[in-house]
Amino acid sequence: MTKKRTGVFVCHCGNNIAATVDVARVVKEMSAEETVVYSQDYVYMCSDPGQNAVIQAIKDNQLDSVVVSCCSPSLHEKTFRDNTTRAGISGFTCEIANIREQCAWVHKDRDVGTEKAIKISRSAVRRAGRNQSLEPIAVPVTRRVMVIGGGIAGIQASLDMANAGLEVILVERQATLGGHMLQLSETFPTLDCSQCILSPKMVEVSRHPKIKVMTYCEVQEVSGSVGNFKAKILKKPTFVDPEKCNICDDCTQVCPVVVPNEYELGLTARRAIYIPYAQAIPASYTLDEEACLGLNPIRCGKCKDACEADAINYDMRPETVVEEVGAIVVATGFDLYPQENIAEYGYGKVEDVLDGLQFERLCSASGATSGHVLRPSDHKVPKDVVFIQCVGSRDPAQHCAYCSKICCMYTAKHATLYKHHVPDGRAYVFYIDIRSGGKGYEEFVQRTMEEDGAIYLRGRVSKLYRHNGKVKVLGTDTLTGQNVEIDADMVVLALAMQPSKGTAQAAKVLKIGRDKDGFLAEAHPKLRPVESVTAGIFLAGAAQGPKDIPETVAQAGAAAAKVIALLSQATLSHAPTVARVRRSHCTGCEMCVTACPYHAIRLENGKAVVNEVLCEGCGSCTATCLRAAIEVKNATQMQVFEMIEACLA
Amino acid sequence: MFFNNLKQLHGTVYINDIWCKGCGFCVQFCPTNVLDISPEFNAKGYHPPYAKNPEKCHDCQYCQMICPEFSIFVTKDDEIAKGEAEK
Numbered sequence: 117m118t119k120k121r122t123g124v125f126v127c128h129c130g131n132n133i134a135a136t137v138d139v140a141r142v143v144k145e146m147s148a149e150e151t152v153v154y155s156q157d158y159v160y161m162c163s164d165p166g167q168n169a170v171i172q173a174i175k176d177n178q179l180d181s182v183v184v185s186c187c188s189p190s191l192h193e194k195t196f197r198d199n200t201t202r203a204g205i206s207g208f209t210c211e212i213a214n215i216r217e218q219c220a221w222v223h224k225d226r227d228v229g230t231e232k233a234i235k236i237s238r239s240a241v242r243r244a245g246r247n248q249s250l251e252p253i254a255v256p257v258t259r260r261v262m263v264i265g266g267g268i269a270g271i272q273a274s275l276d277m278a279n280a281g282l283e284v285i286l287v288e289r290q291a292t293l294g295g296h297m298l299q300l301s302e303t304f305p306t307l308d309c310s311q312c313i314l315s316p317k318m319v320e321v322s323r324h325p326k327i328k329v330m331t332y333c334e335v336q337e338v339s340g341s342v343g344n345f346k347a348k349i350l351k352k353p354t355f356v357d358p359e360k361c362n363i364c365d366d367c368t369q370v371c372p373v374v375v376p377n378e379y380e381l382g383l384t385a386r387r388a389i390y391i392p393y394a395q396a397i398p399a400s401y402t403l404d405e406e407a408c409l410g411l412n413p414i415r416c417g418k419c420k421d422a423c424e425a426d427a428i429n430y431d432m433r434p435e436t437v438v439e440e441v442g443a444i445v446v447a448t449g450f451d452l453y454p455q456e457n458i459a460e461y462g463y464g465k466v467e468d469v470l471d472g473l474q475f476e477r478l479c480s481a482s483g484a485t486s487g488h489v490l491r492p493s494d495h496k497v498p499k500d501v502v503f504i505q506c507v508g509s510r511d512p513a514q515h516c517a518y519c520s521k522i523c524c525m526y527t528a529k530h531a532t533l534y535k536h537h538v539p540d541g542r543a544y545v546f547y548i549d550i551r552s553g554g555k556g557y558e559e560f561v562q563r564t565m566e567e568d569g570a571i572y573l574r575g576r577v578s579k580l581y582r583h584n585g586k587v588k589v590l591g592t593d594t595l596t597g598q599n600v601e602i603d604a605d606m607v608v609l610a611l612a613m614q615p616s617k618g619t620a621q622a623a624k625v626l627k628i629g630r631d632k633d634g635f636l637a638e639a640h641p642k643l644r645p646v647e648s649v650t651a652g653i654f655l656a657g658a659a660q661g662p663k664d665i666p667e668t669v670a671q672a673g674a675a676a677a678k679v680i681a682l683l684s685q686a687t688l689s690h691a692p693t694v695a696r697v698r699r700s701h702c703t704g705c706e707m708c709v710t711a712c713p714y715h716a717i718r719l720e721n722g723k724a725v726v727n728e729v730l731c732e733g734c735g736s737c738t739a740t741c742l743r744a745a746i747e748v749k750n751a752t753q754m755q756v757f758e759m760i761e762a763c764l765a
Numbered sequence: 766m767f768f769n770n771l772k773q774l775h776g777t778v779y780i781n782d783i784w785c786k787g788c789g790f791c792v793q794f795c796p797t798n799v800l801d802i803s804p805e806f807n808a809k810g811y812h813p814p815y816a817k818n819p820e821k822c823h824d825c826q827y828c829q830m831i832c833p834e835f836s837i838f839v840t841k842d843d844e845i846a847k848g849e850a851e852k
């Protein structure tokens with residue numbers, strides 16, 4: 117092998133690096149390295165003059181490899197690899213030595229920092245000394261997208277992408293699209309009817325020629341990578357043919373079974389065969405397999421006898437379909453924090469203590485009470501209603517540490533709606549503080565207090581229990597220091613938002629990260645808020661963090677734009693730093709085949725073969741192979757050994 | 766309890782002890798476990814079923830369909846069926 121001609125470029129990063137690392141010494145030490153023919157430092161290597169210096173140096177000194185000692189490769193690796201390419205040599209001959217995050221920022225002592233920076237840089241020089249010139253692999257793209265979750269986030273993202281010409285598959289686990297927004301009555305801050313603004317979008321999605329809606333479906337398995345994912349989707353049987361069902365409702369008239377209606381949060385009952393809402397999309401009934409007595413023509417079978425359209429088919433079975441897509445948007449939404457976890461408010465067992473979504477259903481014209489606010493225990497109009505904010509939120513000791521962001525606003529909305537329904541009633545709101553950042557939000561809260569006359573009490577409710585047919589609420593008003601005792605007819609808890617169960621399931625299937633609270637983790641909290649760490653998988657809506665509708669819609673649009681940009685390319689480039697098999701060493705033991713998390717290796721004629729498009733260069737195979745027969749290009753065992761040596765020397 | 770006042774439909778099982786041959790199909794297959802084997806003997810010397818949890822019968826009529834001896838049948842309880850209306 118001819119000797120390499122490496123150039124080393126050490127960055128001061130202003131004072132970020134230079135304060136703790138003697139940059140000039142690093143340059144001097146590097147120039148002593150055998151392969152290094154050029155070295156320099158510069159105050160901001162990533163600035164235009166800095167970049168030009170790199171390009172010029174490569175040309176002037178016929179460099180064939182480059183090391184830049186600077187910040188994390190997640191920030192500027194691309195910048196400098198692009199520069200090496202522009203200077204006429206392969207970008208993959210360029211290595212980054214991270215002497216900022218991993219060195220300057222974690223040390224105080226200049227000597228220690230300088231020593232470490234030299235070792236890090238030297239190890240990168242050794243690695244660069246054995247780097248091959250590689251060219252990116254071109255990968256064809258599938259111009260289709262899968263959206264998981266049919267709430268407002270999934271609906272909006274699907275529409276935006278389909279209107280840009282992409283084919284969309286929208287997968288929803290429930291029997292209808294709409295998510296939680298379909299359960300809301302009116303929405304803050306403008307109080308427009310939630311279903312009225314949502315259902316046109318649902319109809320548009322269902323009629324869109326580019327969108328395939330798959331309700332009552334779940335994604336079971338996803339393989340492949342950006343540009344070419346393969347998703348296995350389970351279609352659960354609804355036992356009703358949506359094409360034939362004419363929503364005549366004859367079946368529910370005869371079905372003998374009664375179970376709580378989860379779409380009305382248990383405020384009403386439904387039959388074993390049901391339609392979630394009148395506005396459900398697809399407009400078809402669904403037979404709940406678990407509640408049904410029959411599913412067998414000689415057992416029960418009343419609904420099938422009653423159905424004149426012959427829409428009911430007890431022989432439907434689960435089906436799996438495989439869809440190929442280039443990108444995925446995860447919009448799996450939220451659930452409310454379980455009331456059963458709140459000990460001080462009776463574990464959800466105290467009658468007439470509702471959660472926010474149940475109250476939405478009480479106010480909704482299409483809800484359990486056709487829009488009359490009644491209390492569940494005796495169906496009477498409640499005259500004293502207590503709203504409690506921050507239930508489960510901002511309580512790191514027992515529940516969720518985070519603020520759920522929307523509860524201040526929806527509680528104000530609930531108090532307003534209640535006063536509109538029951539003008540002579542009294543609405544009490546217990547709050548810790550009011551967070552009403554947002555266009556028109558603060559004004560809305562002020563109106564709730566001043567015009568609608570809701571009584572805001574700053575403090576926490578310590579306890580509530582049933583007493584003489586009412587709910588006794590004990591709390592403190594911290595502004596006056598007085599203890600407060602209210603005999604309430606009804607209590608509404610603003611429970612924390614938490615990631616939905618489906619979010620956990622989807623994250624597991626897609627192998628994408630979640631944060632400490634279980635919300636989907638974004639690639640960068642500031643700069644890449646709608647991307648997951650895995651290329652080609654994007655995030656939208658409340659699955660990524662608590663959000664209201666405007667924010668959800670904005671994020672869905674952003675995710676759609678990212679997907680459109682990604683899939684507008686004819687081919688994607690894939691890093692060529694993939695595994696390579698030394699056929700002479702390979703015994704065909706298949707250890708690497710099982711170790712590879714991306715299913716990139718298969719056996720062909722008794723030897724391992726790597727699918728370069730699937731390989732992510734993780735090195736799991738190298739670590740398992742007993743015969744060093746499989747190695748990742750530009751991260752070979754030899755390179756790793758030499759890097760370790762350089763660090764220990 | 767529910768705002769829409771939906772009621773569970775009920776049925777009543779009638780058992781003709783005399784014809785029963787004690788095969789136990791009805792007990793085994795009732796989806797809501799209404800039936801159990803009686804400790805009593807019938808005239809043929811078999812244990813017929815009896816309605817252990819009669820309130821759980823929802824008139825699915827499965828026992829009636831599978832009984833090889835035609836010795837069990839179900840009727841829909843009318844008064845409750847009427848109360849079913851949602852309106």
Ligand SMILES: Cc1cc2nc3c(=O)[nH]c(=O)nc-3n(C[C@H](O)[C@H](O)[C@H](O)COP(=O)(O)OP(=O)(O)OC[C@H]3O[C@@H](n4cnc5c(N)ncnc54)[C@H](O)[C@@H]3O)c2cc1C
Nearest residue numbers: 265267268269289295296303304449472618657658664665
């Ligand atoms: C009581 C209450 C009142 C509110 N009032 C307002 C208001 O007035 N104004 C406002 O702006 N916002 C309001 N919000 C917030 C609003 O509901 C949310 O911002 C919005 O619903 C988030 O939409 P989403 O699509 O991200 O999630 P969701 O609505 O939760 O939808 C997620 C969808 O994904 C599906 N899903 C989940 N997992 C999977 C899976 N693995 N596979 C397939 N599908 C899956 C779910 O079934 C669901 O349909 C309120 C929230 C609450 C709790």
Ligand code: SF4
Nearest residue numbers: 371408409410416419
């Ligand atoms: S077969 Fe099932 S869904 Fe149909 S009427 Fe009977 S219990 Fe209801």
Ligand code: SF4
Nearest residue numbers: 361362364365367423
């Ligand atoms: S009876 Fe048949 S057509 Fe009518 S709603 Fe039920 S499934 Fe649909």
Ligand code: SF4
Nearest residue numbers: 712731732734735737
């Ligand atoms: S480096 Fe090896 S284990 Fe990792 S993805 Fe490539 S082939 Fe699979």
Ligand code: SF4
Nearest residue numbers: 785786788789791832
């Ligand atoms: S199925 Fe008929 S014969 Fe058999 S135990 Fe029941 S009642 Fe008797």
